[in-house]
Every structure is written in structure tokens, then in C-alpha cells.
Amino acid sequence: MKNLTVFYFSGTGNTRFIAEYLAQRLSAQFSAALFDICGMQNVAEKIAHADLILLAFPIYGSAPPIPMRDFVHKYGGLFSGKKFLIAETQYFYSGDGAASLGRTVTKYGGEIIGAEMFNMPNNLADCKMFPVKNGEEIAPILEKAKRRADKFAAQICRRGRAHKRGFSPLSHGVGYFTQRKFFRKGEKEKRRALKVDESRCVGCGLCAKNCPAENLLLQNKKVKPLGKCVLCYRCVNLCPRKAITLVGSAPPEKQYKGPNIENS
Ligand SMILES: Cc1cc2nc3c(=O)[nH]c(=O)nc-3n(C[C@H](O)[C@H](O)[C@H](O)COP(=O)(O)O)c2cc1C
Ligand code: SF4
Ligand code: SF4
Secondary structure (H helix, E strand, O other): OEEEEEEEOOOOOHHHHHHHHHHHHOOOOEEEEEEEOOOOOOHHHHHHHOOEEEEEEEOEOOEOOHHHHHHHHHHHHHOOOOEEEEEEEEOOOOOOHHHHHHHHHHHOOOEEEEEEEEEOOOOOOOOOOOOOOOHHHHHHHHHHHHHHHHHHHHHHHHHOOOOEOOOOHHHHHHHHHHHHHHHHHOHHHHHOOOEEOOOOOOOOOHHHHHOOOOOEEEEOOEEEEOOOOOOOOHHHHHOOOOOEEOOOOOOOOOOOOOOOHHHO
């Protein structure tokens, strides 16, 4: 059996959900190993061992998240001759979200043999214009995403490759000119935009413990952001006091609890 190595980044669980589901749907032909790219060890070995690599990530402003971009640049030298799948999750649209990372992989000599984008629940909990849903409300979204994953996996099992969604010039225009150009320009400022409302914070440390970027320092029961935020929204959705705001202006009214409906 061939080896499928899944490298994923997931702020609030959507991408992990899709990565795990895809690995399971490919299990007739591939023995899968899944790795969260944050804090991972022995990466070169993991890449060498892979017959097929799946890169899975959420989209932020039609761009791949910083950790996934950094991962590709750091290990791109090992990509030559390797085959890749891309799975990108989004709330609504990203144009060429999957392709924007795919192009970098290709520059390093990797071959993209399939790419898919999955609409998933919103996690931007402090932006009033995007409603947050949980529990049974998100069941239809998850079912639709699973059906899309079924089709994608079936293509790979049947013909060894799948379609590459988001790779057309039209998708590129939509992704770049409606979002990525502006999002990437303001990305540095957004990384420093995280605010903790001290009147709400009780210093429990949950945010610091769970931040994948080690951006939150807990000192004397106070949280200090270090300017290394990767915009994943985990802490905004996790804080028991709803004390954290990032891109939006007011603390979230409702937090996203992730795709595990039983936990919602
Ligand atoms: C900073 C940020 C920017 C986002 N930008 C987009 C976007 O451009 N288009 C979109 O459809 N969804 C966007 N989303 C929604 C997420 O991509 C979506 O909820 C994703 O499935 C979250 O995956 P995760 O749970 O694995 O982190 C954004 C989310 C965040 C936190
Ligand atoms: S999770 Fe919330 S309450 Fe706990 S330390 Fe972080 S900001 Fe404060
Ligand atoms: S500070 Fe919050 S939003 Fe930023 S990377 Fe850490 S957990 Fe994610």
C-alpha cells in the first residue's frame, strides 16, 4: 500500500475535519499519516516517506495562512519529484485559494495532481457581517463538504489524480483582485491587531496554551500578544470570557465551536 502524508494547519478544526475525512476516504489505496504542521518534528523524513502528500489549510483573504506558506518555503527543497494534493477550506469563496499555494509547490518541483476547496462554517466570530453557526445548524454544510470530498477521493482512487479547482485564470483574477492583494498588504498590521479586553480577562491562560504561534504570553494573570499572530482565530473562539478581538471591532457575541457537532 502507498503512503499518504497529510500536513495540515487548522485554527478552529474545519481543515482538520476535512483532512481526516479525506484520509479515511483514501484509505483503500493509501496508508495515511496526519501531522499538524505546528510544532512538528522530523519533517524531512516524513516527506521522504510519502508517495503522496496532502497539504490542507484554511484560506485567509484568499491567501494560504502564514504557517502553511512558511512550511512550503522551508521544505520546498525536498519537493522535487513528489506528488501533491491540496485541500483548502473556506467560509464562502477564495477564487484561486488552493492554486495560490499550488503554484509555489510547483516552483519547488512538486507536481499537483488534484486540488479541492471546501465550504465550511465561518470562524470569524468578531465580524458581525458573518454569522457564526454551531451544532445542528452546521450539519448541512458538513454533509455537503463530505460529498465533495467523496467525489474528490473517488477520482484519485479511480484514476490516480483529480480535478484542480481554482487553477483557472478566472479564479486567479477573482482571488487576487477581490481579496488577496489587499489582505496580504495589510497582513503585518493584522498580526499585531489582537486585543485582549482586560476588564473581561480572568487570566485563565487557555488562549496562551492553545495558540499555535506562541503569540500569547501570560504574565501575572495578564495576556500579552507578541506580534506573531497567524490570524487563526482559535483564541477568539476559545476564550471563556469572550475577551479577545482580532479583525473585528467588538468581542464575539457567539463563538465557533468547531465541526464536531457533539461538542457544540
Ligand atoms: C483571518 C481569516 C480570514 C478569512 N478569509 C476568508 C476568505 O477570504 N474567504 C472565505 O471564504 N473564508 C475566509 N475565512 C473563513 C475560514 O477560511 C474558514 O472558516 C475555514 O474553514 C477555517 O478553517 P479552520 O477551522 O481549519 O481554521 C477566513 C477566516 C479567517 C480567520
Ligand atoms: S482565554 Fe480569555 S480569559 Fe483566559 S487568559 Fe486568555 S483572554 Fe484571558
Ligand atoms: S493569537 Fe489567537 S488568533 Fe493569533 S495565532 Fe494565536 S490563537 Fe491564533
